[in-house]
Amino acid sequence: MLAKVSQKAPDFSMSTTKNLDELDHLARLSDYCGKWLIMFFYPMDFTFVCPTEIRGFNSRLEEFKKMNAEVLGVSTDSIFSHRAWIKTPPTAGGLGEIRYPLASDITKQVARDYGVLLEEKGVALRGLFIIDPEGVLRYQVITDENIGRSVDETLRVLQALQTGGLCPIDWHPGDRTL
Numbered sequence: 001m002l003a004k005v006s007q008k009a010p011d012f013s014m015s016t017t018k019n020l021d022e023l024d025h026l027a028r029l030s031d032y033c034g035k036w037l038i039m040f041f042y043p044m045d046f047t048f049v050c051p052t053e054i055r056g057f058n059s060r061l062e063e064f065k066k067m068n069a070e071v072l073g074v075s076t077d078s079i080f081s082h083r084a085w086i087k088t089p090p091t092a093g094g095l096g097e098i099r100y101p102l103a104s105d106i107t108k109q110v111a112r113d114y115g116v117l118l119e120e121k122g123v124a125l126r127g128l129f130i131i132d133p134e135g136v137l138r139y140q141v142i143t144d145e146n147i148g149r150s151v152d153e154t155l156r157v158l159q160a161l162q163t164g165g166l167c168p169i170d171w172h173p174g175d176r177t178l
Helices: 050-059 061-066 079-087 109-113 151-163
Strands: 013-016 025-028 036-041 069-075 102-104 126-131 137-143
Touching: 036 050, 036 151, 050 061, 050 069, 050 151, 061 069, 061 151, 079 102, 126 151, 137 151
Parallel strands: 036 069, 069 102
Antiparallel strands: 013 025, 013 102, 036 126, 126 137
16 A cells, blocks of 8 residues: 555554663654654665754744644665664764654665655655544655755644645744635
């Protein structure tokens, strides 16, 4: 099943860093029932653009939580690579503490299901998906490996989706809907 906007999001089950010491947590789509899910794919751990995005979402996490949204980062790296990257300080090329989980799509099936897998490289493109509290995919954007995303735009789109109205070009919170 390939992810399509306005349809049920493909189910998933992936190991995460939610419990960094034990690495015993599995994230499933059903875990987010009743909440909005911001799920984003990134190419690889220990790279250059990826940590800017991961830290960017981390720095704005409270804004997402106030909007009843959870954040989940995903790559095709192992859960052990994720843990090592988080435990490595930023001054040494690591992430440092992250307050939301990173998931391991080591089988690459979730990246395939969401249409972001570069088969020839075995890594994911930068894909961002907003899934509503009923598990329906409401928004997706996929970019090449070298282009970072905007947390501001992600928040704006989430706010627009939550209005339930028709939001014209350049709509921002507080603007009228159509």
